[in-house]
Amino acid sequence: MQHCGLYINYFFLSEKENLCLYGFPSEQWEVNLPAEEVPPELPEPVLGINFARDGMQEKDWLSLVAVHSDAWLLAIAFYFGARFGFDKADRKRLFNMINEVPTIFEVVTGAAKKQVKEKSSVSNHSGSKSKSNSKARAPEPQGRQQKALQAKDEDDELDEQEDDEHGETLCGACGEHYGTDEFWICCDICEKWFHGKCVKITPARAEHIKQYKCPSCSNKRTRP
Template sequence: MEGIPHPIPRTVEEVFNDFRGRRGGLIKALTTDVEKFFQKCDPEKENLCLYGLPNETWEVNLPVEEVPPELPEPALGINFARDGMQEKDWLSLVAVHSDSWLLSVAFYFGARFGFGKSERKRLFQMINDLPTVFEVVTGSVNQAKEDAPNNNSSKSKSNVKMSRQPEPQPRGVKMSPAKEEEVSGGKEEEEEDEQGATLCGACGDNYANDEFWICCDVCERWFHGKCVKITPAKAEHIKQYKCPGCSNKKPRV
């Protein structure tokens, strides 16, 4: 289905990198590019599939004609259900099928190139360390048990969910989880071990102390500034921030 040929992954690391690239493309389609994805899934067209590509891009296209295909195929006909259910539920359903497809592609490569038991286990462990597409799309990634690097405990959920700086800071200014922790001090250190890690709503990666983050005032998910093209300077002038997914949502009749 891919117009540009990509190298065929043959090792565990190469298969995982292929998986991660395809996953990144699918997440973009279902979060930051959701309106574009919605429009491409025209119910008037034939059976359409959502493909994630190894270079972290995505496409909506017809299934391949040859049988059996070179790779496992995604779920067919996602466009037919688009207008028959709420958009949130439809995106969640596509996300679930996307997760299944990603696993099938990864283990197809594993079977094709003779991965043994230990290699399959290592591949799955690497995949399982990432939140699923469904978890990212539905905002449930904060429940994932992932620890931030070089930190003995997870970031406090109550800290990272603050969308405003405490007074007397301007109310329109967003702050990164790292800065919020500095403001709150050590008051909630005892709760930190019980909280989940904070992950970007766009790419699904962990937050890092040296990165700028911004929180959506609608869905309350955190995003890397670079993922949503917001700089600290721009954030200073934003009174209410809406992420691309929330900004593009339109009432469905």
């Protein structure tokens, strides 16, 4: 949407036909004629976006363009969700992903920057508050401290054992060691572990797999 300002004079030419504002995965935007086929294959953006209402200021007009563009992007997202057979959980995940980024309207009006500043100030305030609370906390009895230390040592030992077990695990595809920050999946047939990226399985896709077969087990044919 940041490139829309370059097209303002072009938009306001009344002799132009009714145009639409299209967005592309490359984050580029283009003003063009609508699709000729009826109905179109994809949801179409608002027609006649290049005509501003009489007496409308440039800022208000750009905000209106942004609102229509947001509505079109939402229509595109849930159109593909329907085409790919998204269920309730997938649609909720898609909606949450959309909400993690600011809308075009928020970027154009400057509300996105304001939200970032507010979040940073809130996080700083909560951080300073937690520090002050930690300083004001009264010392615990010695017996309670010893129990807490013992429990912590036991947890650390369990974590070390678990890390040692995973550290010895090798990916059945690339042969690399297990990494705590990587997604792994186990084959239910040969019980070998694989990097998700090596077998092209994501955590979201793994949730819908009842029994996973690695590529090697999937390619094995039953002997007569």
